[in-house]
Amino acid sequence: MSKQKTAIAPTRAENYSEWYQGVLKAADLAEHSPVRGCMIIKPWGYGIWENIQKILDGMIKDTGHQNAYFPLFIPLSFLEKEAQHIEGFAKECAIVTHHRLEKNKEGKLIPAGELEEPLIVRPTSEMIIGHAFAKWVESYRDLPLLINQWANVVRWEMRTRMFLRTTEFLWQEGHTVHATREEAEVEAKKMLDVYVDFCHRYLALPVISGEKTPSERFPGAVDTYTIEAMTQDRKALQAGTSHFLGQNFSKSCGIEFQTVDGSKEYGWTTSWGVTTRLIGGLIMAHSDDDGLVLPPRIAPTHLIIIPIIHDESNRSKILDYCENLSRSVKHHRCGNEPIKVFIDKRDLRGGEKSWGWIKKGAPLRLEVGLREIEEGKLSLFRRDKPHKERISLSAKELEEKIVSILDEMQSDLLKKATRFREEHTKKIDKLSDFHEFFSAKGDEIHGGFALCHWNGDPAIEAKVKEEHGVTIRCIPRGVPSEEGRCLFTGEKSPRRVIFAKAY
């Protein structure tokens, strides 16, 4: 059997990791920069991020939060105030030590103006925001304090991969203070639910939500909640986290408030964030061997119209027709946003244009030539269907049906990703099955999410990680508790947790 030609080589099955890089390049989403581990997000990739920002920002505001902006730099002494926190971030801090360049005797520019105290480029902002909150919060009347920030952060990671783990990345970080433990716990879970809802409805990402084990918690957190997506190589991708911080950061930052009865108490805080990593998750969940596949609700452009002009004398007739089509659909909506249309008038062959947009993952393509206009039959192509499969419709039908076609594509992608995850999620109750599940046969894609009983012992967790490269991704929420025996020790276990290889 001859091999089908694909736009991306190698394919997912051949080499998943190179396929991922190939999709990024073919879709022109991002590229490496000359700065170690930092990427350049190109317009098509940044367009996705702008949509993520816009939609999620609305959801964050709808739940009562306000945006603000805090400094990029954090004095070293601030980070040190919370012992676990600094412990967790010390190894990956970009440090500003000087504030001027000066020529030395050889005429070479060198750092000068050494700072009295080094400044850390924020890896996260709990300590600098906490310092401000300590001044903003005086009484229970000031609570809850619900703040969000859109910002860039820097973590000096040793191994980087575009969108998934970069030295600098973009994110939002929510930081809140509450009068009671219960309220802060509710907030941390509520924002996790906002992330779940956003991933399902807009990214078509069927994430699983749950609680992290103590060894996987955010440095300084009491509880860390997570959403985990499954990639097409059946690994877990942590796609967002929400932390209940107890009074740990309040105590180290001095966030105290006067209670209703006049006593002083430390506030209960949370923090939560999602990053440009979501774009990596999006690519890994939906894309195929011909490139990116974008869920319509997050796509920078929904419909690409490709004019097919064989004879120059028809140019203006065909272009006018395309403009009319564009106008007819633009006042309809995909999700909350107006449908965006691009008429690709570039001086390239039609096939070249079509393949360009297939690789970029544009949800719908329409080819419009003289024949289509005269016959009144247009050919519409859905990116998630085989490339030759066309929807034949009139201009009027396009206008009437485009919203439902986009909605159907959106829900089909979610269904497909959900089915994929379900197919590769297994309850495992025998150690040999566990070994089998996570063992590669050559380079073949294998494994998935293993639902197993575990005795709660971090030592066992560490051993499994050591031996199999497999970690506990989360203790899933919303799953009925089920008595069982720890897969590794035979001890009693109250419920299953999810084991998987992870990005």
Next chain:
Amino acid sequence: MSKQKTAIAPTRAENYSEWYQGVLKAADLAEHSPVRGCMIIKPWGYGIWENIQKILDGMIKDTGHQNAYFPLFIPLSFLEKEAQHIEGFAKECAIVTHHRLEKNKEGKLIPAGELEEPLIVRPTSEMIIGHAFAKWVESYRDLPLLINQWANVVRWEMRTRMFLRTTEFLWQEGHTVHATREEAEVEAKKMLDVYVDFCHRYLALPVISGEKTPSERFPGAVDTYTIEAMTQDRKALQAGTSHFLGQNFSKSCGIEFQTVDGSKEYGWTTSWGVTTRLIGGLIMAHSDDDGLVLPPRIAPTHLIIIPIIHDESNRSKILDYCENLSRSVKHHRCGNEPIKVFIDKRDLRGGEKSWGWIKKGAPLRLEVGLREIEEGKLSLFRRDKPHKERISLSAKELEEKIVSILDEMQSDLLKKATRFREEHTKKIDKLSDFHEFFSAKGDEIHGGFALCHWNGDPAIEAKVKEEHGVTIRCIPRGVPSEEGRCLFTGEKSPRRVIFAKAY
């Protein structure tokens, strides 16, 4: 005569600089952070920035530009490639030299993992974006390349003042490449016009646009264009700049393209930006001795409804009425945005609430008590009118008139600021008048924009700066050329330029 009590003390006339700080604090826009020269932008201030971003981003996209994102860090060797550029920024660079923290023998955390090459936190991104553009541009078909970035930048300034000059600030920076000198020159001027239009229509800031003199150019630019606003202490505030960079940066970054006839040529580039400084300009143009005054089209909230509840038994009736009012106006628009309403239900006295919103500059306030509901006569207050001056109207009239009231306020603010600028702009043709114009009588606010003839000599410009603290703000555009004699040397001069003290 007894002094009128004002919400901000000192007043503008008493101490302009302290008044400015007072407005920032009273309106809760921003505060100092523990990091030298960096501010915290609080929700009300950040809400203004979000509106600036949203509107200006639309205008930048409408003129054909796309957003992208480039790294925060620039390798030192990149900055050095353009001699004038590095010369201009060397004294104000935050420099990352290490990527890890380690404990020394005393257990103190110190910077470790020294970088082979120091990284500069971007003060502007010409060199890092230019490096990418050199790869993106191959042929004339790739041009024009029209890119914009929203980002934070850092310039280690010695004297800082919130919003006007901070170590870290937020901005957008446009970067474009063109095939011809003419096209790049047109672009630089076009984007300046976008800024002028934005400032006039949304910020109600009547800026003057023009060209900078060589000594005031951006480091590495061929021409720098500027927009200059007048503050209420009659100084000039540079509110945005646009640069025609010639082939200087193309040559240092290697941005070459194949022309139509197959030869190689360096691209012609531009860059242009506005920053969070615009918020400083906004405050200094419109605010008064009772606090901030916000032009409606940029205000985070347009209408504040204050329920006046004297008797708890009426609470739900009054609140329901307020909700209905809110619903009735929310589907109308102020500029391009839906009207935003806030019902202030806080447990505070009505007067306290009203004064809070006066200080924050909310455009409209409505006080709603039982009497107003029963009489069907509401009292609406415009922030730019005397505080006791009410517009008396019914609920129906409010719905019908709110758009025109907001529009009128918007245009009144622009008119008022324009009148102020015109009153304090003088043609000066005698050196003694120039001295007089820029000489303080005690602490009194004085001076303004002086339109004077100048011979074009940078030495004269430097001398005037030295002697009077006055600089040439710009060679204004759109002003008829007028032959005359240089005020300082008597030499011939083809047109007047604007001299002023500046922020």
